[in-house]
Amino acid sequence: MNFFERMQNLDRRWIYIVVALAIIIPLMIPYNSDNVTSPPTENLYQMIDSFAGREDRAVLLSFLHDASTMPELYPMEIAIIRHCFERNIKVFALTFLTSGAPIIDYAFNSVKEEYPDVKSGVDYCNFGFKPQPMALVLGMGDNIANAVNTDAEGRKLESLPIMKGITNYNEMNLVVEFSGSTAGTYWIYYARPKFGVNVALGVTAVMAADEYPYLQSGQLIGMLTGLKGAAEYEKLVDVFAAYRDPKVDYRVKMDAEGNKIIPGRPFGKEVLNDESTKKLINITTQTKAEFTPADYAAFVAKYPEQKAIFDSLTEQEKDKIVIDVSKITPEQRNQMGEYAYRELNKLTYNIDYKFKVARIGMNAQSVAHIMIIVFILLGNIGYFIQRAKTVEK
């Protein structure tokens, strides 16, 4: 029996073991596989980013899935929620499935841990589970507060600060539906033609082929496809939202009329390809924030009261000033304040595991795909060799 014949008769359990190893090893030893962003993901990112700091704009996230599709959809959800919190964008969420309600809570609570200033009812609002999807989708086109009435905590919607400036789809002008089945039907069929609302989807890879026609025809403004789409969005959020220039003060400021002023960021392919931003794309676990002397002076100038604490933490490494965030004690963290600590922590370029889930998963995905292609090729070669032998005989 030659090699190919053995492959033809290989017990399926060996294939399972190889696929399992192809996934486990890249997860345990992560590497920085390149992850090129695609236009559907970039378009969605740019539209959400254009709402930054605006009182009269909001994003609605529709969670139309249960736990079975979480590995693909959950990373997308937390990446988008993180983007909204990072850029001060009002975000709403609802679900038409009973099993979707705990996932909304889980997603908001996971991201909220990194944003202590973010408040329910002010910066985000969870409508929770709502029955009667068709009536609700159409009703929100006239008046959201009347159609939805109360949020998941039972609070009257009209009394919540987040509703200031938000009446209907004119303001809440982007719906992103996450789904593992018939994605976006209510929004594409009813809300888009009747009210002109922008619709985007986050779908499992299985569903993507069915949804591409809507993307092609312009009925969707963007689409995140499976784990790949989630990884792309994670990368964009890291590059454009989580990045901190030590010289720039990223705190939200108010003008004389009480309007929020959000520091702007350009979006472009050249930014993604820029050497200085490439290190943000890497999957790192480093804990050190590195400054040039000028950058350190500029950073500390933003927090004059905490200067002594920052100075006590600095170490000199070659021509760089370095602060190791892991050495900060709870007392020092309290003294410098949560905002300053988080600004410093972001300068390490380290991203928490929960915000790089999809990108680490894409490493495993790449290796597993190569293994599957190898199996298919070997199987085909073996089949044709055997067939040729049979014909010879």
Added chain:
Amino acid sequence: MSFELISNLVAAFFTLCIFSFLYKENPLYRMAEQLLVGISLGYSLVFTYERIFIPYVWQPIILKHNFVLILPCLLGILYLFRFSRKLGWLSRYPIAFSMIGIGFSIPMGIHAGILVQMRQAMVPLENVNLVLILIGTIAVLLYFFFSKAHTGAYGKFVELGKWYMMIGFGASFGLTVMARISLLIGRIQFLVIDVLGLMK
């Protein structure tokens, strides 16, 4: 032992029970499967009571005296007569009522699913992508036109439609593989990272 650790261990145990099916059918797999069905049903019953019956039936009718809601409730209860041979006909009334939704969805579905797609296929053919879509749409539609024999030049063009479909099926298969692997990655991430804590 924290609640998170206990819940992770329970989830890990049942994940391994399900994975054990890859070796062969066994009682542990069956136990996990039956538990999943039972827990899902129990959860949805409690959730339906808490999040649907209480806020949309009990509170408005009993606490707020919005008695007009009794009518849709009665209509909904008629569904239960489905189980009776004698009175089963009563369940047709709520079914008839729900046809409003079907009627509503047909024109909207035709608009979003067919008319907009057709319009997009008819726009000026500005790039190769649109030309390919137009050829593919016509070829695939003609493939399913069975009143004419698939022979000669017509047959060859129709054959092109079959190739378009093959490419489509290939893309769907590739995406399906990607989705299944993603689900496996999710579970293994849970086991390796959340349970064993092998990565921060």
